[in-house]
Amino acid sequence: MVQLQFCALAVLGALVAASPAAERRVHVVKSSLAEIPRGWALHGTPPTHHTIKLRIGLPQSRFADLERALFQVSDPAHPNYGSHLSKEEVEALVAPQPESLAHVEEWLASHGFAVDALDRSPARDWITIVVPVHQAESMLNTKYHVYKHTESGMEIVRTQSYSLPEYLHPHVDVIQPTTMFGGGLRAFGITSHVEVVAAVPGNETDTSCATQVTPACLQQLYNTANYTPKATDKNSIGITGYLNQYANHADLKTFYQKYLPAAADSTFTEVVINGGQNLQDPSQSGAEAALDVQYAGALTYPTPNTFWSTGGSPPLAGNPAPGQMNTNEPYLDWLNYVLQQPSLPQTISTSYGDDEQTVPLDYATRVCSEFAQLGARGVTLFFSSGDSGVGPGGQSDKSQCVSNDGNATPKFIPAFPVSCPYVTAVGGTTGKPETAVDFSGGGFSNYFAQPSYQSSAVNAYIAALGATNAGLYNKTGRAYPDVAAQGTGFRIFEGGKESSIGGTSASSPTFAGVISLVNDALIASGKPPLGFLNPWLYSGGYKALNDITSGNNPGCGTAGFSAAQGWDPVTGFGTPDFKKIVAALGLNV
Template structure:
């Protein structure tokens, strides 16, 4: 579902000669460039020549269309291969570059003294990572790096707006980063509320009840504070108990120095799921990621994810991935390495593992246009490989409605970054990737789509076949000319589903605080998916894997349709929630009992 196909990549034929190609004398040609840094970034100073860069080089994946075909077949409940997920070795073979690409890139690196022992390769050999000083990177890429500063946050990164490669390399290298990528990849939290004084936890002890979306009675307190009990009541899973021994696992990711505090987790378990008290998760460090346990280092995002994700699915074993790597670089002090954004590092790691959690949730992202298409395309391809291996990947849809990172719809500057500076809606990535399940947010009972729920249409990826009918049905309901020119109606539409996303009762630094955002809704929906995988594994069936073909063909019938609300931004009211799929709430929130019956009826 890429706008640019990888089919039929030409390969340079003049590689038969045993002599090394004289790359240093070759004519360089621009490989990638952007008009300028995204809004908020400005050039500050020249990059120090000794500053170390960790460059990741992506080699083409000529067999990706074959991998994609496998993904569609094993994820389609009506296909005879449904659930026949691929192994690590099979996906590696389908992601591997052509041998000619490996050879010529190796020769190019060797011409700069970078021998095999100094290279780090991904499991499929489709990524090569090197550590070089800015001075050498500038020679290799015929570019000039600068330190760019962000006006709002003060953070700095070392980047360029254009780089070049010898023309002979262009068909053998998809991209090199960090070069032109200015994405900040923030956690999707709309608002955070807490005081210096500990607050009394709000638990579901009220004698009053209200009618939930499944027609059952729900504690009235759930309209003011969301707890584990509230979510199980709302989404109809009170009677379901997961297993600790059937091989099912739940995975959560953390980036940007977000640490999950274990004392906070145990306090949360005591308050909201006493049976889980004393249990823990498996911590996995990726690229040197840490999980600092000092109270001062506790992260609201990481606490939210682990407390609700592992609290809802206990006793299912949980895995918490902490991936190092973030853009900020302080040019006033010596910093040894300016790292790339962390998704590619996480993908490198998980795709190299023979066994993975069946469900993984991520609550991070950024404006799609801040991520170069080439990079977004490759990260998205990695998500496709995970789906083909039977992993359900869920992402928060974003916290700015149809707009940018400014939480105030009235002040959002929704301008394109292509030099035209036209007003347009700003979709979020990775939510816009067609191989992931994007989760929007709701509020209150009865449920309404919350105003910050990210949604819209990708400018990078075309609409996948699985959502053609549902999205066209929505588009026909829009008045002719509505938001014409502000969005790409042929693009991948998101979110796919939604869940509660306001007033989650989280323990942070020993205090109970309310948290809002699609950061709440993604681990919530993922937890119910993990329960469904638990049931299928107990019944000796395959895990669900990539969810969207199921959701758009049958699964939507077991979701609570959200018909009220809209997601304003860019000086507009945004899209509206309505009957059926919509770009605010997707198909709606889970009714676990209905979903359970459906997934157990699948082969």
């Protein structure tokens, strides 16, 4: 042990000596914003004792190998299809180079941190420190301010730019919270595009989804009604919860008593992360959490259901006590937790997102790479595509649809994390026969390139589109959504009362529920779960979906995109058909 410590210190010393002292004092901008993101306003100066939890992301040395492995285990034509990686195999691929570790540790030590006491991720690719704002400002050669979100009233502590010594730049991918404001983060269902109204009396026996949505109508519509899960000891489904959205056990029981009596005595497992809470007071329940848990559970019963309650977005009000955190970056909190778990639900649904351009590119890239780790481990990740069509404002208003790079260029506004190419994006439909719902988010990323798995389908749509919307979207960007499901008129119970709600936040847990049943059938047959769905989907799996060919998603003063035969940026390849999907996978259920 003494010899190992001596060697480590020798390496560290050699690396430090290799960097001239003058170079180590010169800070160069690492990340900056051209302007305060729209929706936020400068509000003041944080107290010097206000603490910040800084996460330092070190370069993942073999991420290209991880990505290659992800596509191999997800491609039905590859010999490694279904051979998902273990937690330890993934961690080995994303571990930073020793040189990066040494440089970052030396820098932290120079600011008074004990290297052997640092909070690290299992792969050592993240280091987390808690510092008072004045120390963060010194380390990053910046100035933090309090910014207020004009719509929600949320206050956060951020900076528009931060710097690092130039020699550190190759050894640090990202440090947050710094320039990450968010839009703010919102649920794709609790928006101005969603009506929450009193439930319509009667119609409880309607199994068509034509007038309202219940578990029974979804089971009929998506062909799951006669399937009983068989692998409930191995298969499970997970739901993420943010922004003080709490799933209520009493509401779930009431929902089941009315719509799925056989499940009335079942519930979900709640896991609290980073200050999240388990509030069971009916007055504290949330419509988003109720929707996600009630429908994911009803469609997959008796499959185990986990709800993660993740904190991370408290307001900064008045004079916060020492130690108060303020991040509004719950994705990293959630990812940091789940990636440490030895086993995970095979299917996970998330109904939240930001405008992509409000998320710094370095942060978005790193979060996206974390999703790739989950996919490599065999997890199917679903994200709602958004409830603003191609951008806010509908067909009558294009004032909000401009770039935030200082040039105010007219453009459609894609969403994140749904624009990440390692997740499956779910758009919305309505009625029967199904058509695209007009708020279904869809478009093309300005951050992430179009992945090869979708090039043929997407480019065929773009070619048919011609000059429509020219210049408003990025033809070479990752296109979304990939699939769709019902998104209006979902009956839920919230705070003991029944109501009707919609949004693509309903579509994502619905599609996830169907795929969770597919994973159950696969596992029960001795086969691996689907994992990252998109390569299978675009290579032929789409033939098992119901193609949606009518409707559009207006926004930004335009009619948006239109649904069409095959893939389109409104409903993707369409809605699920459980029996066709399992048949396409060679199963007889």
